[in-house]
Amino acid sequence: xxxxxxxxxxxxARVPVIEARDLRKTFESINAVDxxxxxxxxxEVFGFLxxxxxxxxxxxxxxxxxxPRTSGTLLVFGNDPxxxxxxxxxxxxxxxxxxxxxxDFTCFGNLVTxxxxxxxxxxxxxxxxxxxxxxxxxEEKRDVLIDKLSGGMKRRLILARALVNNPSLLILDEPxxxxxxQARHLIWERLKILxxxxxxxVLTTHYLDEAARLCDRLVIMDNGKILVEGTPADLVQRYVxxxxxxxxxxxxxxxxxxxxxxxxEIAGDMVQIATxxxxxxxxxxxxxxxxxxxxxxxxxxxxxxxxxTGRTLRE
Amino acid sequence: MQHLWAVPHISRRAWKVWQRNLEVFVxxxxxxxxxxxxxALLYLFAIGLGIGTYIGGIGGIPYIQFIAPAILAISIMNSxxxxxxxxxxxxxxxxxxxDAIIATPLTIEDVIAGELLWGATRSVISVxxxxxxxxxxxxxxxxxxxxxxxxxxxxxxLFAGIAMCFTAITPSIDTLNYPSFLLIxxxxxxxxxxxxxxxxxxxxxxxxxxVLPLTHLVIIARMFTLATLSWTxxxxxxxxxxxxxxxxxxxxxxxxxxxxx
Numbered sequence: 001x002x003x004x005x006x007x008x009x010x011x012x013a014r015v016p017v018i019e020a021r022d023l024r025k026t027f028e029s030i031n032a033v034d035x036x037x038x039x040x041x042x043x044e045v046f047g048f049l050x051x052x053x054x055x056x057x058x059x060x061x062x063x064x065x066x067x068p069r070t071s072g073t074l075l076v077f078g079n080d081p082x083x084x085x086x087x088x089x090x091x092x093x094x095x096x097x098x099x100x101x102x103x104d105f106t107c108f109g110n111l112v113t114x115x116x117x118x119x120x121x122x123x124x125x126x127x128x129x130x131x132x133x134x135x136x137x138x139e140e141k142r143d144v145l146i147d148k149l150s151g152g153m154k155r156r157l158i159l160a161r162a163l164v165n166n167p168s169l170l171i172l173d174e175p176x177x178x179x180x181x182q183a184r185h186l187i188w189e190r191l192k193i194l195x196x197x198x199x200x201x202v203l204t205t206h207y208l209d210e211a212a213r214l215c216d217r218l219v220i221m222d223n224g225k226i227l228v229e230g231t232p233a234d235l236v237q238r239y240v241x242x243x244x245x246x247x248x249x250x251x252x253x254x255x256x257x258x259x260x261x262x263x264x265e266i267a268g269d270m271v272q273i274a275t276x277x278x279x280x281x282x283x284x285x286x287x288x289x290x291x292x293x294x295x296x297x298x299x300x301x302x303x304x305x306x307x308x309t310g311r312t313l314r315e
Numbered sequence: 316m317q318h319l320w321a322v323p324h325i326s327r328r329a330w331k332v333w334q335r336n337l338e339v340f341v342x343x344x345x346x347x348x349x350x351x352x353x354x355a356l357l358y359l360f361a362i363g364l365g366i367g368t369y370i371g372g373i374g375g376i377p378y379i380q381f382i383a384p385a386i387l388a389i390s391i392m393n394s395x396x397x398x399x400x401x402x403x404x405x406x407x408x409x410x411x412x413x414d415a416i417i418a419t420p421l422t423i424e425d426v427i428a429g430e431l432l433w434g435a436t437r438s439v440i441s442v443x444x445x446x447x448x449x450x451x452x453x454x455x456x457x458x459x460x461x462x463x464x465x466x467x468x469x470x471x472x473l474f475a476g477i478a479m480c481f482t483a484i485t486p487s488i489d490t491l492n493y494p495s496f497l498l499i500x501x502x503x504x505x506x507x508x509x510x511x512x513x514x515x516x517x518x519x520x521x522x523x524x525x526v527l528p529l530t531h532l533v534i535i536a537r538m539f540t541l542a543t544l545s546w547t548x549x550x551x552x553x554x555x556x557x558x559x560x561x562x563x564x565x566x567x568x569x570x571x572x573x574x575x576x
Contacts, residue, residue, distance in 0.1 A: 027576060066417050067576060086326075086420040094418040100411035104339040113338070116331050117419035165419075 015078045017042050017169055017200045018063055023072035025058050025224075032058040034224030035072065040202060045195050047211045047218030048204040049301075051309050054221040056204040057097060060173050063202070064094050076169070090118060093162030097173040097204075099154050101146045107133060107157055108142045111164055118165040125164070132160035136190065152183030159187060163194075170194060172203040176210060188214060208301040222309045232301050239307055240299040243278035246270050247285055248292030256289035265307075274299060323424040323567045332416065332429025333436065340437075351390060351441040355448035358386050363452070373511060376541065383454045384536035385508035387445060387463050388470065391438040391536075392529050395471040396499055399434040399478035400491045406430075407482070413574060423574055427567045431475040438471030439464060455540035462539045470532045473555055476562030477528065483569035502529040531555050 016039040025033040033055040040046040048056040061067035063076055065085035074081055076088045102110050108129050115125035133139050136156035141149060149157065155175065162170060175191075176184040184207075191214060195201060205211050211218055212232040219229045228235060236242075247253055249271050257264050257271065262281065264273045275281050278296035285291045340347050363379045370378040406412040413426050442463050449455045481494045505515070506529035512520050523530045531551035538544050 064418055066414075085422065089418065089420045092418075096414065096418070098411060098414070100415040102335075102412055102415065103410055104342075113335055114415075114419065116334070117328070117416060117421055119328075119420070 016040055016075075017044075017077060018046075018202065019073070019075045020059075021073040023059070023062065023074050024070045025055070025062060025067065026070045031224045033062070033069075036219075036221070036224070036226045038219055038226065038229065040200060042200055043195070043198050044216045045191070045201045045203070045214050047215035048202070048221060049206075049208065049211055049218055049305060050204075050221035053223075054309075055224040056221055057173055059221075060171055060202070060204060064092065064171060065089050090165065091167055092169045092171060093165060093167030095155075095158050095162045095170070095172040095175050097177065099151075099158060101154060101157060101161070103146045106143045106145055107138055107149070110146065110157065111161055114161050115164045120165065128164055128166075132163055135163070136160045137186065152179045155179055155183065155187065159190065168200060170199055170201045172201065174204055174206065176205070176207065184210070208305055212301045220305060220308055227308050228304075235304050236299050236301060240303045241274045241276055242299055243275055244297050244299050244303060245273045245275060245278045245281045245285070246293075246295040246297070247273070247282075248294075250292065253285065253289050253291050256285065260284060267306075272303075274303065319565050319568045320561075321568060322564060323428075323571070324422075325424050325428045325567075326422070328421045329425040329428035329432065331421065332426050333432045336430070336433040337436070348440070348444060351394075351444040352448060354390065355386070355445040358382075359448065359452055359454070363454075377454075380454050380541065381537075382509055383449050384463070384540040385533050387442050387449075387467075387540070388506075388529060388532040388536045389503050389508060390441045390445060391467045391470040391532060392474045392499065392502065394437040394441040395434040395474040396478045396495070398437045399430060399475040400482050400485075400494070401488065403430050403434075403479060403482050404485065404488050404491060407574070408488070417574075423571050424567055427479060427570045428563075431472060431479060431563055431566070434475030434478065435468050435471030438467040438474070442467040449540075456542040459542045459544075460540045463536050466532070466535055466539070469552075469555060469559065472563060473528055473532070473559040476559055476566050479566035480562055480569055483566055483573050502527050506530040507533045528555070528558060 018038070018040040020039070021037050022035045023033055023037070024031065024035055036055070036059065038046075048059060050056050058067065062069050062074060062081065065076075065081040065088050068082060077091060079088050081088055102113060105113055111129035111132060112122070112125045115128060116122075120128070130142075133142055136159055138153060138156055138160070141153060141157075146154065146157075155177075159172075159175065162172075172191075176187050179187070188210070191201060191203075201214075203211075203214065215232060217229065217231055218235070219226045220235075221227065228239065230238065247270065249266060249269050253271060257273070260281075262273055262275070264271050266272075273281055282294050282296050285294060359379065362382060367378045372378055373381045413423065416426050417423050446455070446460060446463065450457055450460065477498075478494075481491060485491050505519075506512075506523055506527045508529070512523055512530065515523065531554050534551045535548055535555075538548055
């Protein structure tokens with residue numbers, strides 16, 4: 001029988017970038033992360049969605065090796081964060097939820113100082129800092145202190161900072177929070193470029209259009225557990241269907257829908273009907289029920305999200 | 316939960332935090348380097364031309380020479396203490412710098428160790444600025460007084476460690492005022508600084524030697540600046556070494572407890 005040596009390259013192609021099994025994090029008596037399982041493959045953009053307090057950020061912090069897990073298995077690049085944190089952290093770039101740029105330095109200074117924490121030699125650090133400022137279109141802000149930047153500029157600089165060590169894994173916790181559409185599009189575009197270069201990206205977001213646009217695969221979390229996992233299109237098809245009819249709520253409309261034996265959901269002063277054929281439902285409503293406003297639209301990830309996690313406010 | 320006295324693992328990367336703080340300090344050197352220099356001059360004029368003229372001297376030593384080492388010791392204490400209380404707290408809480416740094420290969424232990432080393436360095440910088448002024452006016456003896464510079468590093472680590480313990484447990488920046496006026500100000504006045512310890516009741520003398528860290532720093536500094544070495548220096552050095560190690564270790568573990576949930 002012939003045996004063949006397995007090369008390192010083949011091994012690394014098979015080992016997921018992140019692998020979690022029965023991962024748990026308990027703060028005092030609260031199960032912030034309550035036994036989750038997922039695997040992120042090389043080159044993927046993987047999203048974590050969920051309401052506030054779902055456990056997304058806690059999961060990110062465990063992957064980033066800054067918060068030790070309570071129990072379960074967690075491997076990043078095949079390494080255990082409890083055993084080899086420095087080795088893992090050397091290869092990841094982090095965009096935290098909270099802006100924590102160093103206000104004592106300029107944009108350029110922030111990048112160079114941060115590069116030093118990764119043992120990057122000064123000459124190389126300066127070169128990368130210049131390249132990255134160009135990448136996030138902040139060249140003209142090179143020598144400006146952090147306080148003088150707008151919110152969008154700060155997020156872009158944080159993205160640049162997260163790339164200073166050429167990470168193989170990029171972790172973004174709500175990367176476009178509070179940004180105007182221009183800045184969001186710029187960040188999305190940059191993330192697409194990074195993905196095309198073979199980077200693995202893990203992100204959390206509250207913007208479901210952002211998740212649908214960027215993620216190859218995603219999970220929806222709530223109360224520390226993963227509810228569903230899949231591609232954005234699959235999840236929409238599986239949990240909602242292809243189209244949505246929204247119609248203004250009235251007794252007549254509700255009676256009509258009951259007669260038509262279609263299931264619906266009430267959202268404020270609108271009634272939503274998930275269906276395979278919005279046109280048929282809309283026509284039936286218009287013909288028979290004297291509805292107010294009627295809207296038909298494709299189903300989105302937001303419909304999945306609200307269906308799975310409910311409409312009750314969190315926190 | 317790690318014990319408070321467990322010896323933390325610290326890597327050479329701690330110096331990168333020190334280097335960051337040094338760079339910021341050097342950038343604003345004009346506001347940073349001169350205060351100790353001016354402070355030394357102010358004391359010289361106030362004590363030398365003012366109070367000193369009413370006081371004949373202590374044990375045959377001119378009053379200004381008696382207090383010069385105390386001024387150096389107080390400067391060592393203040394530089395490290397305030398750097399590692401207010402300075403570190405601002406970096407930790409308001410600037411979130413520690414959070415940013417621990418996402419890199421540095422650990423929280425490295426970060427706090429770097430902060431402590433930087434606090435001690437502030438003490439060294441202060442006395443290095445003050446010694447030429449005192450030497451110029453001939454109130455300290457050379458070359459033995461130059462030993463106050465390495466002493467400043469040790470004493471700086473001592474007060475950096477004490478300060479960092481308070482920073483690790485303080486609920487807000489305002490409550491850092493308590494250790495500064497309940498601990499630092501009394502020490503500045505009663506640790507054998509402006510009058511000899513022997514003027515205090517005996518039990519307070521022992522109390523000061525037992526629990527006031529500044530007392531030992533003043534004793535050693537005075538031996539150097541007056542060139543009056545005695546074997547008791549080893550007792551004071553040993554006291555400082557043990558207490559420094561204790562507070563530095565505890566402060567790192569307390570900070571870990573505060574920041575790593």
